[in-house]
Amino acid sequence: MRIAAAQTAPAWGDPDSTKKIVTDWIGRAANEGVELLAFGETFMSGYPYWMARTDAARWNAPDQKEAYAFYLGSAVAIDGPEMNEVVEAVRDHGVFTYLGITERSDSGGTVYASYVAIDPDRGILSSHRKMMPTYDERMAWGIGDGHGLRVHEVGDFKVSGLNCWENWVPTIRHTMYAQGTQLHVASWPGAVGLTKHITRFIAMEGRCYVLSAGSLLRADSIPGEFPARDASLGDDDGVLYNGGSAIAGPDGKWLVEPVDSEEKLVMADIDVERVRGERQNFDPAGHYFRGDVIDVKVDRTRLSPVTFED
Numbered sequence: 001m002r003i004a005a006a007q008t009a010p011a012w013g014d015p016d017s018t019k020k021i022v023t024d025w026i027g028r029a030a031n032e033g034v035e036l037l038a039f040g041e042t043f044m045s046g047y048p049y050w051m052a053r054t055d056a057a058r059w060n061a062p063d064q065k066e067a068y069a070f071y072l073g074s075a076v077a078i079d080g081p082e083m084n085e086v087v088e089a090v091r092d093h094g095v096f097t098y099l100g101i102t103e104r105s106d107s108g109g110t111v112y113a114s115y116v117a118i119d120p121d122r123g124i125l126s127s128h129r130k131m132m133p134t135y136d137e138r139m140a141w142g143i144g145d146g147h148g149l150r151v152h153e154v155g156d157f158k159v160s161g162l163n164c165w166e167n168w169v170p171t172i173r174h175t176m177y178a179q180g181t182q183l184h185v186a187s188w189p190g191a192v193g194l195t196k197h198i199t200r201f202i203a204m205e206g207r208c209y210v211l212s213a214g215s216l217l218r219a220d221s222i223p224g225e226f227p228a229r230d231a232s233l234g235d236d237d238g239v240l241y242n243g244g245s246a247i248a249g250p251d252g253k254w255l256v257e258p259v260d261s262e263e264k265l266v267m268a269d270i271d272v273e274r275v276r277g278e279r280q281n282f283d284p285a286g287h288y289f290r291g292d293v294i295d296v297k298v299d300r301t302r303l304s305p306v307t308f309e310d
Contacts, residue, residue, distance in 0.1 A: 005213035030093035040215030048140035151179035190241030204252030
């Protein structure tokens with residue numbers, strides 16, 4: 001199977017324009033024979049970059065409320081028009097796609113960092129809300145649940161996907177290994193520093209291929225109408241996030257080393273037989289797991305603020 005990461009930049013804060021970028025890259029991938037394509041964390045409509053660049057924790061700060069209101073307004077619904085067009089593009093081009101989105105809650109006031117798995121025939125299979133946002137992200141994103149901790153069949157492969165630092169959590173990785181993942185997709189906001197170690201480590205630990213998908217973000221991608229633009233950028237007119245998309249084989253060796261700042265499809269051809277061979281001496285959720293000693297339970301209920309009985 002040919003796999004790829006779309007290492008490109010979103011139209012930050014603009015879901016309609018980013019939707020067009022996503023569908024264009026799905027078409028590009030199809031033209032290259034790609035069967036599975038991945039985008040970075042919250043690619044549509046953008047990572048909350050300003051949190052780390054401003055005094056975002058100030059209580060009741062009017063400027064931070066304005067910034068969040070803009071960000072909330074650019075979030076998308078799973079069944080909204082932007083996602084519907086992406087699903088159509090996936091179907092038309094026949095490319096299984098993992099897309100990171102800023103998902104708006106049903107209440108309308110919360111944003112989740114969600115990683116959405118879209119199948120050409122079956123549509124949206126899962127939307128995994130990041131279980132624990134990292135550090136300042138917790139002021140932008142709600143805490144997710146286990147509903148999206150699922151492995152999907154794509155061609156001959158079983159495939160999983162997680163958001164950013166979830167990939168560092170042993171129990172979350174184990175949940176995917178236990179479901180038999182053979183290709184793991186790790187999404188990132190976009191930095192070589194984030195992908196250069198963990199990509200190979202997951203591949204070695206899970207005896208699986210790992211596709212790390214990171215985005216690019218440039219200062220000129222941030223719209224002038226974003227309230228925190230000036231405070232968060234100052235005189236910075238360069239690259240805010242440099243991608244770092246990479247692919248590792250099930251022996252932990254690079255197929256494609258982290259790509260720095262280049263806009264491209266980061267591609268490789270993979271073979272499921274290599275995964276099976278590497279598991280001859282180690283399967284962390286199979287013959288190397290001691291279920292008689294360690295008990296792992298995962299609740300995949302979609303958390304909801306209300307249950308209606310009509």
